[in-house]
Amino acid sequence: MSLRSMPRRLNPRALRRPSLCHYVSQANPRLGLAWQSCRNVASTPTAEKVLFPGALNSEFTNNLEFLRPSTNKAISTFRVLNQYGQVIDQERGADTTDEEALELYKHMVCLNIMDLIMFEAQRQGRLSFYMVSTGEEGISVGSASALNPTDTVFCQYREAGVFMQRGFTLDQFMAQLFSNCEDSGRGRNMPIHFGSRELNIRTVSSTLATQLPHAAGAAYALKLKNQQNPDVEPRVAVTYFGEGAASEGDFHAALNIASTRQAPCIFICRNNGYAISTPTSDQYRGDGIASRGAGYGIDTLRVDGNDIFAVRTATKEARRLALSDGGKPVLIEMMAYRVGHHSTSDDSYAYRQKVEVEDWKRRDNPITRLRKWMEDRGIWNEDKERKLRSKLRKDVLGAFDRAEKKKKPKIRHAFDDVWENVTEEQRAHVEELKDILTRYPKEYDLSQYEGGIESLDELLQKKQ
Numbered sequence: 001m002s003l004r005s006m007p008r009r010l011n012p013r014a015l016r017r018p019s020l021c022h023y024v025s026q027a028n029p030r031l032g033l034a035w036q037s038c039r040n041v042a043s044t045p046t047a048e049k050v051l052f053p054g055a056l057n058s059e060f061t062n063n064l065e066f067l068r069p070s071t072n073k074a075i076s077t078f079r080v081l082n083q084y085g086q087v088i089d090q091e092r093g094a095d096t097t098d099e100e101a102l103e104l105y106k107h108m109v110c111l112n113i114m115d116l117i118m119f120e121a122q123r124q125g126r127l128s129f130y131m132v133s134t135g136e137e138g139i140s141v142g143s144a145s146a147l148n149p150t151d152t153v154f155c156q157y158r159e160a161g162v163f164m165q166r167g168f169t170l171d172q173f174m175a176q177l178f179s180n181c182e183d184s185g186r187g188r189n190m191p192i193h194f195g196s197r198e199l200n201i202r203t204v205s206s207t208l209a210t211q212l213p214h215a216a217g218a219a220y221a222l223k224l225k226n227q228q229n230p231d232v233e234p235r236v237a238v239t240y241f242g243e244g245a246a247s248e249g250d251f252h253a254a255l256n257i258a259s260t261r262q263a264p265c266i267f268i269c270r271n272n273g274y275a276i277s278t279p280t281s282d283q284y285r286g287d288g289i290a291s292r293g294a295g296y297g298i299d300t301l302r303v304d305g306n307d308i309f310a311v312r313t314a315t316k317e318a319r320r321l322a323l324s325d326g327g328k329p330v331l332i333e334m335m336a337y338r339v340g341h342h343s344t345s346d347d348s349y350a351y352r353q354k355v356e357v358e359d360w361k362r363r364d365n366p367i368t369r370l371r372k373w374m375e376d377r378g379i380w381n382e383d384k385e386r387k388l389r390s391k392l393r394k395d396v397l398g399a400f401d402r403a404e405k406k407k408k409p410k411i412r413h414a415f416d417d418v419w420e421n422v423t424e425e426q427r428a429h430v431e432e433l434k435d436i437l438t439r440y441p442k443e444y445d446l447s448q449y450e451g452g453i454e455s456l457d458e459l460l461q462k463k464q
C-alpha cells in the first residue's frame with residue numbers, strides 16, 4: 001500500500017497539530033501547493049526517485065560522485081551597462097527614465113560629497129566616528145529606488161544611500177551624526193546609526209547580522225498581514241548586510257526561517273571584498289554569498305553593484321518574486337569593492353596595497369558609470385557636473401553648520417524610554433548623576449545640553 005492510499009487516520013502526519021503555515025495555506029488555497037508538495041510524499045516500491053522526506057525529487061544513482069563546487073562555473077554577474085556606460089541589451093534597455101537617472105545620480109553624488117566632508121570632519125575631531133559608502137553608492141541608492149516606500153527596511157551600517165533615496169534629509173543625517181537635540185535617536189547612538197520610523201527604516205545596529213532575523217520575522221508578519229488585507233498593497237521586508245556579516249549564525253538562521261516560512265524578505269548582500277581587514281579569501285571558500293541561497297532553497301541572483309541600472313532591475317524583479325506565490329524570500333548578492341577604509345577607526349593600508357585601491361578607483365565606479373550613460377544621452381555635461389557638485393557641497397556644509405551649532409539633547413534622555421515611570425533604582429541613579437554634575441561643574445559643562453541640569457529634575461518630579 002502506498003503512503004498516498006493509506007487511510008488518513010493511520011498517517012502519523014495527520015495526527016500532528018497543524019502548523020500556522022497549514023492554516024495560512026488553508027486560508028488561501030493558492031498558497032497551499034508549495035507547502036503540500038513538501039508534505040505529501042508518495043512512494044512505490046519501483047520508484048525512480050528517492051522519497052525520503054528530507055530529500056524530495058532526488059533520483060537514485062549508482063555513480064559515486066561527490067558534489068565538487070570548486071569545479072563548478074562561478075555564478076554569473078548580472079549587468080545592464082558595460083563599464084563604458086553603454087546598455088548591453090538594447091531590447092530591455094535601462095528601464096529608467098532620464099528624470100529618474102538624474103535623481104539617482106544626484107543622490108549618489110550627494111552621498112559621496114557628504115562622505116568626503118564627514119570623513120575629514122572626523123579627522124578634525126568635530127565628530128567621533130564615520131563610515132563612508134565610497135564605491136557602494138549604486139547598491140544602496142539603486143536598490144532603494146526600486147522598493148515601495150511602505151516596504152520595511154533593516155540596514156547594516158553602510159547604506160546611508162538607502163536613507164537618502166527614501167528622503168532622509170541632510171539636516172536629519174547631521175542631527176544624528178552630531179548627536180544634537182534634533183536627533184530622533186536622542187543622541188544615544190554612535191554616529192551613522194540612523195533610523196527613521198516615517199521612512200520605514202529600522203535603526204541601524206552595529207551588532208553584525210542581528211538585522212537579518214529581524215527582517216525575516218518582519219517579512220513573515222507582513223506575509224500574514226498581506227493575506228489578511230488583500231485590498232492593501234502588499235509589502236516586503238528588505239535587509240542589507242556585508243559578506244562578512246554573512247559569517248554570523250544569524251545569517252543562516254534568517255535565511256532558513258524565511259525560506260521555510262516562505263516570507264517575502266529580500267536579502268541584499270553587499271559583497272565589497274573586505275570585513276574590516278579580513279579579505280573574502282579568509283571569509284569563505286564557496287562561490288561568494290549567492291551560492292548559499294541555493295542551499296536554503298532561495299531564488300538568488302548575483303549583480304554588478306557598480307551598475308545602478310542592474311541593481312534597480314534586479315531589486316524590482318526580486319520584489320516581484322518575493323510577492324509571488326503568496327510570498328517567498330529572495331537573495332541578491334551585489335558585487336562591489338570597498339574603496340574607503342572600513343571606518344574612521346581603520347587604516348586599510350595596513351592590510352591592503354594602496355595600488356589595489358587606486359586600481360579599483362580607476363577601473364570602475366557606480367557614479368562614473370552612470371555619468372557616462374547620461375553624457376551619451378546628451379543629458380549631462382561638465383558644466384552641469386560642476387554646478388551640481390558645488391550646490392551639493394553648499395547644501396551639505398549648510399546642514400553641517402546648522403547641526404554643529406545646535407545644543408545636545410537633554411541629559412534626562414539617558415534615562416528615558418526604558419520604563420514608563422521612573423523606577424526606584426533609576427531615581428537613585430538620576431540623583432547620583434545630579435550630585436556628581438553639581439559637585440564638578442568645571443569637569444561637566446552642561447551649557448551645551450538642552451535644559452541643563454534641570455532636565456534631571458523633570459525626571460525626579462515625575463510621579464512613580
Ligand SMILES: Cc1ncc(C[n+]2csc(CCOP(=O)(O)OP(=O)(O)O)c2C)c(N)n1
Binds near residue numbers: 208244342
Ligand atoms: C557580532 C559582531 N562581531 C564583530 C563586530 C565587529 N565588526 C564591525 S564591522 C565588521 C566587519 C563587517 O564586514 P562586512 O559585513 O563585510 O561589512 P562591510 O564593513 O564590508 O560593509 C566587524 C567584524 C561587530 N560589530 N559585531
Ligand SMILES: [Mg+2]
Binds near residue numbers: 242243244270275338
Ligand atoms: Mg564587506
